[in-house]
Amino acid sequence: MSDVSQPAAHPPVTDWLHDFDHTDPRWTEDPFPIWDQMRAASPVVHTERFLGCYLPTTYEAVRQIANDTESFSSRRIIVRDERPEVAKNAAPPITSDPPDHKPAKQLLLPPFTPDAMKKLEPRVRAICNELIDEFIADGKVDAAARYTKHIPVRAIAHMLGIPESDGDLFIKWIHMILELSIKNEMMLKQAAEEMTNYFAGHVEARKKAPGDDLISYLLNARDKNGQPLDDSHIYGSLRLLLIAGIDTTWSAIGSSLWHLAKTPADRERLIAEPELMPIAVEELLRAYSPVTMAREVMKETTIAGCPVKPGNMVLLSFPAANRDPKMFPDADRVVLDRRENRHAAFGLGIHRCVGSNLARMEMQVAIEEWLKRIPDFRLNPAGTVTWSQGTVRGPRQLPFLLGKAM
Amino acid sequence: MAERLRVHVDPEKCQGHARCKALAPELFELDEYGNAHEVGDGTVPAGLEDKAWLAKSNCPEIAIEVTEE
DSSP states (O other), rough: OOOOOOOOOOOOOOOTTTOOTSSHHHHHHHOHHHHHHHHHHEEEEEEEEEGGGEEEHHHHHHHHHHHTTEEHHHHHHHOSOOOHHHHHHHTTTOHHHHHHHHHHHHHHHHGGGGHHHHHHHHHHHHHHHHHHHHHGSSSSEEIIIIIIIHHHHHHHHHHHHHOOOGGGHHOOOOOOOGGGGGOHHHHHHHHHHHHHHHHHHHHHHHEEEEEESSHHHHHHOOOOTTTBOOOOHHHHHHHHHHHHHHHHHHHHHHHHHHHHHHOOOHHHHHHOOGGGHHHHHHHHHHOOOOBOEEEEEOEEEEEEEEEEEETTTEEEEHHHHHTTTTTTTTTTTTOOOOOOOOOOOTTSGOOOTTHHHHHHHHHHHHHHHHHHOOOOOOEEEEEEEEEESBBBOOOOOOOOESSSSO | OOOEEEEEEEETTTTOOOOHHHOOTTEEOOOTSOOOOHHHHHHHHOTHHHHHHHHHHTTTTOOOOEEEO
């Protein structure tokens, strides 16, 4: 039961407009021309794969779906080959619809405000430098394996009050839930069980000795009737915080460094104009948005003129929306000082990512500390960049040569 | 006399992206949930007009209104 090997392959795609597949290796490698082709054909495309699934290709179509929580449910948020039975409190609030959504979301918001993130920032800066210390003398590094992965793992572990050294376990569960479970439903159950067992020990310990951490925060939280949360709610939210907080930000930092490795002009500009960093982070989020969520169609409706029918899933591609040239002039170009940027990297509407302020802080700090210590770096031609498949896209191997090119 | 600007965040539309607070901290503040509202009555002090427009054009929820008085 501990098999976490690669899932079985789907038949290759020959018709992206009527038979798309977001697990196809070409999508994983370079989705941008595929999205452009789809967008040129229609604001909404459909595939019979995954038991039926739509993909909105424009920013407006994505916004319309995100804002219509009556027709589109969040009870299933990952597009899979199968539709596993819907679990109560799977991972609130991301799997919640109104009216349950708002109270579940409000519980989680206060620990993730920008001010709360400022308190965490010194720890994240220290984590980045501890990681860089381990490889800077080598002259080369797989930055995905040795840098970008560990920053969000250690930051969220720090917030939850669980050992930063358990990171490999978290990565295994995330791989099972977000990638392997698309084609093997058992992976979902197995990972959820292992996570609940893992957290049970920490929850019991916090009940006896509360601390200044997110587990204690959830144990102290009260619902709208003044009652403590159900255990299933607490475990669901803990699963969400662990899963949602890690490979998303891992991907965003990785894609940013990948871009900077192959774009010396942008690297030099960020070093010369450090005050540009917050705006540049937004542009990198737009251009390389890692997260594609899903919805389930509950009611027949029309999106951008296209009929949409229940029984289908929707791949809510924030990354494709963020490359829509109607919304973003020069959408395929990274413009570090883009002035108007309503990007949807953290979603739109009520499901706006709870951890967006954490992700932004981690990205900014990770890029800043990297550029301070390693102003010159490039892709290692002897290595291969590989990308994760499915729900979250980002580099999983990122071989760099460090220092000036000879 | 130069026209005066006023900003307003629609609390029904704001989802707490906090872009306005990052771009124009003089004009917007956040509540304990991270949702934004305008500082005071939303009057934009002279010299901060550009920041008001910048905040508006970066709000993903189109929740910010800028009016000219």
